Amino acid sequence: xxxxxxxxxxxxxxxxxxxxxxxxxxxxxxxxxxxxxxxxxxxxxxxxxxxxxxxxxxxxxxxxxxxxxxxxxxxxxxxxxxxxxxxxxxxxxxxxxxxxxxxxxxxxxxxxxxxxxxxxxxxxxxxxxxxxxxxxxxxxxxxxxxxxxxxxxxxxxxxxxxxxxxxxxxxxxxxxxxxxxxxxxxxxxxxxxxxxxxxxxxxxxxxxxxxxxxxxxxxxxxxxxxxxxxxxxxxxxxxxxxxxxxxxxxxxxxxxxxxxxxxxxxxxxxxxxxxxxxxxxxxxxxxxxxxxxxxxxxxxxxxxxxxxxxxxxxxxxxxxxxxxxxxxxxxxxxxxxxxxxxxxxxxxxxxxxxxxxxxxxxxxxx
Amino acid sequence: xxxxxxxxxxxxxxxxxxxxxxxxxxxxxxxxxxxxxxxxxxxxxxxxxxxxxxxxxxxxxxxxxxxxxxxxxxxxxxxxxxxxxxxxxxxxxxxxxxxxxxxxxxxxxxxxxxxxxxxxxxxxxxxxxxxxxxxxxxxxxxxxxxxxxxxxxxxxxxxxxxxxxxxxxxxxxxxxxxxxxxxxxxxxxxxxxxxxxxxxxxxxxxxxxxxxxxxxxxxxxxxxxxxxxxxxxxxxxxxxxxxxxxxxxxxxxxxxxxxxxxxxxxxxxxxxxxxxxxxxxxxxxxxxxxxxxxxxxxxxxxxxxxxxxxxxxxxxxxxxxxxxx
Numbered sequence: 001x002x003x004x005x006x007x008x009x010x011x012x013x014x015x016x017x018x019x020x021x022x023x024x025x026x027x028x029x030x031x032x033x034x035x036x037x038x039x040x041x042x043x044x045x046x047x048x049x050x051x052x053x054x055x056x057x058x059x060x061x062x063x064x065x066x067x068x069x070x071x072x073x074x075x076x077x078x079x080x081x082x083x084x085x086x087x088x089x090x091x092x093x094x095x096x097x098x099x100x101x102x103x104x105x106x107x108x109x110x111x112x113x114x115x116x117x118x119x120x121x122x123x124x125x126x127x128x129x130x131x132x133x134x135x136x137x138x139x140x141x142x143x144x145x146x147x148x149x150x151x152x153x154x155x156x157x158x159x160x161x162x163x164x165x166x167x168x169x170x171x172x173x174x175x176x177x178x179x180x181x182x183x184x185x186x187x188x189x190x191x192x193x194x195x196x197x198x199x200x201x202x203x204x205x206x207x208x209x210x211x212x213x214x215x216x217x218x219x220x221x222x223x224x225x226x227x228x229x230x231x232x233x234x235x236x237x238x239x240x241x242x243x244x245x246x247x248x249x250x251x252x253x254x255x256x257x258x259x260x261x262x263x264x265x266x267x268x269x270x271x272x273x274x275x276x277x278x279x280x281x282x283x284x285x286x287x288x289x290x291x292x293x294x295x296x297x298x299x300x301x302x303x304x305x306x307x308x309x310x311x312x313x314x315x316x317x318x319x320x321x322x323x324x325x326x327x328x329x330x331x332x333x334x335x336x337x338x339x340x341x342x343x344x345x346x347x348x349x350x351x352x353x354x355x356x357x358x359x360x361x362x363x364x365x366x
Numbered sequence: 367x368x369x370x371x372x373x374x375x376x377x378x379x380x381x382x383x384x385x386x387x388x389x390x391x392x393x394x395x396x397x398x399x400x401x402x403x404x405x406x407x408x409x410x411x412x413x414x415x416x417x418x419x420x421x422x423x424x425x426x427x428x429x430x431x432x433x434x435x436x437x438x439x440x441x442x443x444x445x446x447x448x449x450x451x452x453x454x455x456x457x458x459x460x461x462x463x464x465x466x467x468x469x470x471x472x473x474x475x476x477x478x479x480x481x482x483x484x485x486x487x488x489x490x491x492x493x494x495x496x497x498x499x500x501x502x503x504x505x506x507x508x509x510x511x512x513x514x515x516x517x518x519x520x521x522x523x524x525x526x527x528x529x530x531x532x533x534x535x536x537x538x539x540x541x542x543x544x545x546x547x548x549x550x551x552x553x554x555x556x557x558x559x560x561x562x563x564x565x566x567x568x569x570x571x572x573x574x575x576x577x578x579x580x581x582x583x584x585x586x587x588x589x590x591x592x593x594x595x596x597x598x599x600x601x602x603x604x605x606x607x608x609x610x611x612x613x614x615x616x617x618x619x620x621x622x623x624x625x626x627x628x629x630x631x632x633x634x635x636x637x638x639x640x641x642x643x644x645x646x647x648x649x650x651x652x653x654x655x656x657x658x659x660x661x662x663x664x665x666x667x668x669x670x671x672x673x674x675x676x677x678x679x680x681x682x683x684x685x686x687x688x689x690x691x
Contacts, residue, residue, distance in 0.1 A: 205457035205518075208421050209474045210446045364439075365423045 025276065029284040036288075049134035049305045051079040054101045055090045058083065060109035068119065071143060072103060077134055079304075091123065094162065096338040097328045100125045100304065101135050103157075118154045119143075126161030127172045127331040131302050135159065163248075163331045171246070174239030175330040176299040178232050178258070179319045183265055183293045184286075186228055190269025191282040193220045194361065199279060204365070213358040221266040228262035229255070236330070249329035253336055257329055260346040261322035267353030268318065274360035293319040321345050373432075374399045374526050374557035375420060380429030382415050382580075389415045391580040393429070397559055397573070399525075402552050404571030404588075405561040406672065412580040413561040414454060417528050420559070421451055434526055447475070450519030454530040456511050460504030464495050464514055467503055468521065475522040489517040493547070509540035516547065527551065529560040533567065545570055565668040576675055583675035592666050597621070597674050598634040598641040599666045602649070604656060613652040619644075622673045631664075633674055 020027055058065040073080055081099055084090045090102035105120040106112065112119055122139075126132040141156045164171045194216075197203045206216070236254075239245040247254070268289065276282035294300060296314040303314060303323075314320045321342035328334030336343045375397035382390040390412040397403040405413050418424040420433055422442025431438040436445045458467045468489060472482035490496050493513040498506060503514060512532055519527060529548075533541045545567065548558055552572075560571070568574050568588065575585040584591055602610070607630045611623045619635040634641040642661045649656055 200460070201453065201455040201457040202459060203457075204423070204453045204455075205451065206474075207423065208446055208449070208451040209471070210443070210476070211474050363423075363443075364425065365418060 023278070023281070025281045026284060029281075029288065032288070049130055049302055050076050052077060052101065052131055052134060052302070052304050053081045053099045054078040054103060054135075055082045055084050055093055055099050056080055057085065057087055057090050057102060057104045059085075059107045060105050062110050064110050064113055065105045068105065068109075068143065069103070071141070072138065075138065075141070077138060078103075087123070091162075094123065094125050095328070095332045095334050097125075097324050097332070097334065100128070100131050100302075116154065118156065118158050120157050122157050122159045124159060124161050125332065126164040126167060127327060128302055129164070129167050129169050129172060131304070132161055132164070132167060163246075168243075170239070170243035171331065172327070173299075174235065174243055174245045175326045176297075176323055177239075178235050178326055179261065179297060179322045180290075180294055180299055181231060181235060182228050182258070182261060182322075183319045184290055185231060186224060186262055186265035187269040187272065187286045187289055188283070189224050189227070190221060190266050191272035191276065191286050192279050194270070194273035195276050195279050195282045198277070207363040207365075213361040213363060214354070217270050217354060217357050217361065221263070221270065224266055225259065225262050228265075229258065232258045245330070247330055248333035249335070253329050253334075254326075257322070257325045257336055257339075257343070260343055260350070261318060261325070263350040264318035264322075264346045264353065267350050267357060270357040271353055271360065274357050289317070293317055296320070298323045318346055318349055371435075372399055373397065374401075374434060375403075375559065376432040377420065378430050380416075380419060380431060381427045382412075382419060382424060383427040389580055390419070390426075393580075393582060395575065395582070395585075397557060399557050400552060400555050401572040402548060402558045402560060402570070404568045404574045405559065405577060406563065406565070406568040406574060406668075407561070407577035408563060408676075411577045413577055414530055416577075417451075417530050417559065417561065421445075421449060421528055447522065448525045450522065450524035450527045452515045452519040452527070452529045452532055454534070456503075456515060458503050458511075458514060458518060461502060463500050463502055464490070464506070465499045467514065468518060471518045471521050477521070485521055489520065493517045508535040509537065509544075512536050512540070512544065513547075516544070520551070524556065526557045527559070529558065531561050531563070533562065533564065541567070565672065569668050576672055578676040584671065588668060591671055592668070595666050595671050595674060596636045597666065597670065598636060598638070599664050599670050600632045600634060600641055600645055601626075601662050601664050602630040602632060602645070602656065603628060603660045603662075604630075606652065606654075609652050610649055614645075614649065617648060621677070622670075624673070631670075633670055 056069055058069065069080065072078060078101070082093070084093070084102070087102070087104050090099075090104065093099050094102060101122055101124040103120055103122055109119060122135055124132050124135050136159050139155045139157050139159050143156060161167065194203070197206065232254075236245070236247065240247055269286070272282055272285045272289075276285055292313065296306065296310060297303075297317055297319040298314070299319070303311065303320070306314065324342050325336070325339045325346075328339050329336075373396055375395060377393055377395040380390060380393040380395075381388065393412075393416060395416070405416070407413050415424065419426045420431060420438065422439040422445060425439050433445055434448050438445065459470070462470065465486060468486045469482065472485060477485060490499055493516060495510065495513060495517065498510060503511065506514060512535070516529070516532065519529070533544055536544065541564070548560070552558055560567070562568055571588060573586065574588045574591065576583045586594075604610070607625050607628070611625060611630055614620050614623045614632060619638055621633050621635070623630055623632045625631075632645065634645065638644045642658060642663065645661060646656055646658065
């Protein structure tokens with residue numbers, strides 16, 4: 001009895017392994033998913049925040065000012081990207097998302113130094129609590145060589161948190177969640193779309209009709225655009241009502257930015273559906289995109305804290321660009337023109353993606 | 367040989383290779399406009415591959431194809447407006463209703479609102495689908511699905527219809543009705559290429575090609591093919607037919623012997639002038655003394671033709687495939 005049962009189990013197992021070996025994409029995924037993702041994340045996930053991009057506004061133009069900037073630099077917590085003359089310019093750069101903070105040193109820096117007063121001010125984009133806390137650590141940064149220990153009674157710097165003064169992580173996570181959820185549903189829906197028709201045999205009929213590949217692709221993504229907008233509304237609406245996430249930007253900007261991202265995600269799904277032969281393969285490839293989206297796009301960990309190669313990979317993901325856009329609009333009241341690079345990137349991705357998908361979708365069976 | 371203008375399909379020297387498998391070999395096919403052309407052959411003989419090449423879905427490895435005056439696969443896109451294709455597997459949307467499926471195909475072919483309504487009404491009436499208009503296609507019976515498939519294939523009023531085993535999942539009555547509808551279409555000038563593995567359907571075609579393992583073994587008018595068949599057909603009634611069958615199998619003059627109930631249907635090469643005395647003598651060793659009334663010469667049917675042209679030369683073609691593969 002038992003032997004016969006084992007034999008039947010073995011026959012099923014053998015068959016499964018044979019089928020798995022012949023399904024080369026699935027077989028590849030078995031190896032690739034753990035391998036690539038592990039390498040990627042083991043390497044990229046780094047909760048020690050370093051090299052946060054900042055600007056410096058040194059109004060003192062003094063030797064002490066230059067010295068303080070050097071001292072801040074060697075902590076490696078921040079990376080000084082630029083010098084600006086005014087605080088307004090620096091704040092605009094923060095709104096655009098170019099930098100996360102600005103160090104403002106007042107004109108009377110030397111005087112303050114002598115009296116042991118607070119030397120300057122950090123203006124920080126507080127929406128990402130990890131970044132904000134990293135910079136807040138600089139508040140009591142010792143400057144031993146400039147001051148005598150006893151005269152320094154007040155903190156070295158004052159820290160002003162913009163956008164999320166209470167440091168609630170929901171404020172940062174909710175807009176980011178739009179990017180993650182839209183990636184998940186948009187890619188999943190469309191990646192299965194063409195594969196399903198192929199599996200059910202509809203495709204053979206469809207390709208003998210005069211329909212053009214591009215028409216088929218566009219026709220398939222349109223309904224899901226609406227689905228994406230509904231999801232965005234639900235997430236942001238509930239985030240606003242329940243978690244009190246501020247919506248600082250204009251609704252039109254929000255809609256346009258989301259549309260750009262939905263379009264990019266849908267085309268990515270279409271490309272997958274032209275590669276995958278079965279719905280299972282489509283699903284696996286979708287997961288292959290979703291994992292890095294969650295971990296590398298800046299949703300869970302600050303983008304700037306990741307090593308450069310991980311950042312390059314992240315730059316390839318539409319979600320990384322949308323993450324910047326949606327946070328700029330929702331949290332910092334930014335506009336798409338503030339986020340030109342990311343918006344153009346999404347448009348470019350969509351156009352190239354539609355082209356690739358239509359070229360890949362051959363109206364032939366061989 | 368009809369001139370080019372009268373040909374709906376003109377394929378010459380067409381080969382299709384899938385890796386080592388030569389699915390279609392040196393196919394020559396001329397289908398006259400307005401004819402129903404049958405493609406008879408067992409499963410896997412290359413019928414579907416041929417249809418897919420003729421519709422431009424597959425690119426031939428070698429050879430020239432001209433369909434409705436268009437070079438295929440180069441002008442496949444232009445051809446699509448003028449053909450209808452009914453795939454072997456039901457390829458409409460099971461989660462759409464009959465009307466929605468027809469509407470979808472009508473929209474794809476760019477029919478206007480009024481025109482598509484008229485066409486859908488006409489097609490559901492012709493193909494007896496009026497009662498099922500709102501029914502999901504997935505819940506239709508085999509015969510209804512097949513009629514819906516044909517209705518969809520006809521929505522653009524194609525000059526040429528490709529039907530890939532349209533009747534494989536249909537009962538005999540539905541098959542008869544279906545063929546009546548094909549003759550109606552043919553009568554209105556539609557050319558039809560239909561594949562089948564039913565002999566009775568093959569018999570109904572204007573022209574017929576018998577295909578086996580990628581090769582066309584015989585082609586022409588079914589009646590003419592039967593008349594030209596170089597074999598006598600003898601039926602033997604009697605006992606010990608199993609033993610007799612295996613005994614007769616050793617003679618090279620007998621390509622086939624098949625039992626039909628209490629009779630054995632034997633094909634005998636026409637070079638034997640008097641097949642009945644010849645058979646009486648040959649079968650004596652096994653069947654004992656048969657009397658002449660037990661043997662009757664009968665008219666050949668398509669199955670005899672099919673058996674006589676297939677099988678032989680199979681080995682030769684396999685060797686050829688090994689060489690080319």
